[in-house]
Amino acid sequence: MVYPIVAIGDAVLRKKCKVIEPNYPHIDTLINDMFATMYEASGVGLAAPQIGLDIRLFVVDTAPFADDEDLSEDEQKILFNLKKVFINPEVIEESGEYWDFNEGCLSIPNIREDVSRRARVTIKYQDINFQEYIETYDGLAARVIQHEYDHIEGILFTDKLSSLKKRLLRKRIQLISSGKVKTDYKMRFPQ
Numbered sequence: 001m002v003y004p005i006v007a008i009g010d011a012v013l014r015k016k017c018k019v020i021e022p023n024y025p026h027i028d029t030l031i032n033d034m035f036a037t038m039y040e041a042s043g044v045g046l047a048a049p050q051i052g053l054d055i056r057l058f059v060v061d062t063a064p065f066a067d068d069e070d071l072s073e074d075e076q077k078i079l080f081n082l083k084k085v086f087i088n089p090e091v092i093e094e095s096g097e098y099w100d101f102n103e104g105c106l107s108i109p110n111i112r113e114d115v116s117r118r119a120r121v122t123i124k125y126q127d128i129n130f131q132e133y134i135e136t137y138d139g140l141a142a143r144v145i146q147h148e149y150d151h152i153e154g155i156l157f158t159d160k161l162s163s164l165k166k167r168l169l170r171k172r173i174q175l176i177s178s179g180k181v182k183t184d185y186k187m188r189f190p191q
Contacts, residue, residue: 001033002040003051004186005106008156009177011190013107015054017152019088022130024055031085031128034059041185043106045144047151050107052188056088058148062141082141089125091149092134094118101143103157109183111172115160117146 006012020027030053038046038059047058061083096119104112121142124134137145147157158169175181179189 001036002186003033003037004188005037005041005183006050006052007176007179007181007187007189008105008108008158008173009190010052010188012049012052012054013151013156014154015049016154017049017054017056020055020057027087028128031057031059035061038106041106041183045148046106047148049151049154056152058086058089058152060084060086060144060148062144082137082144085128086123086145086148087126087128087130089123089149089152091146092122092124094121094146096120096138101140103143103147105147105157106185108156108158108173108176109181109187111158111169111176113157113161113165113169115157117143117160121146121149123149 034046034048034051034057037051038044038061042064044062044064045058045060048055063083094117098116099119100114100116102112103115119142120136120138122134122136123145124132126132150156150159158166158173161169177190179187181187
């Protein structure tokens with residue numbers, strides 16, 4: 001099943017999400033549906049709030065970055081292999097230099113801005129079998145994880161912009177919230 005993507009302005013995108021218990025109903029189906037939804041929208045990550053669920057879950061598949069000619073061969077290998085499910089994630093540490101990258105978000109279509117994030121993230125999470133891991137990611141992989149993690153904390157990439165940028169984007173964001181936006185994927189707009 002492909003879900004509609006929740007647009008900015010919906011309260012679920014501002015919630016700090018709840019922990020998922022191992023008996024969460026149909027978790028495997030939900031995860032498969034999240035990947036299908038992400039692929040349908042040509043995304044590289046999708047968090048549960050973006051389909052209307054306030055649970056600590058996100059999926060990533062950074063394979064589309066692997067074709068980027070600006071990446072080294074090592075970076076391409078790392079990104080191409082990063083298809084993961086993160087259940088109940090907790091960022092342990094963000095480290096390294098801050099660097100800017102032009103980010104977008106499926107919940108805020110047609111808006112892209114440079115966002116400054118740390119180069120490395122160490123994250124504790126559970127997989128689909130609720131087995132726990134602690135792993136460290138660098139570069140674009142770290143950025144995608146940080147972006148999706150922000151979603152389950154109720155944070156959007158636009159929150160990280162300067163006050164001036166936020167003011168300049170206000171009207172465009174209001175248009176998106178009211179459904180006046182064209183996308184190649186289904187969306188759900190605030191009531």
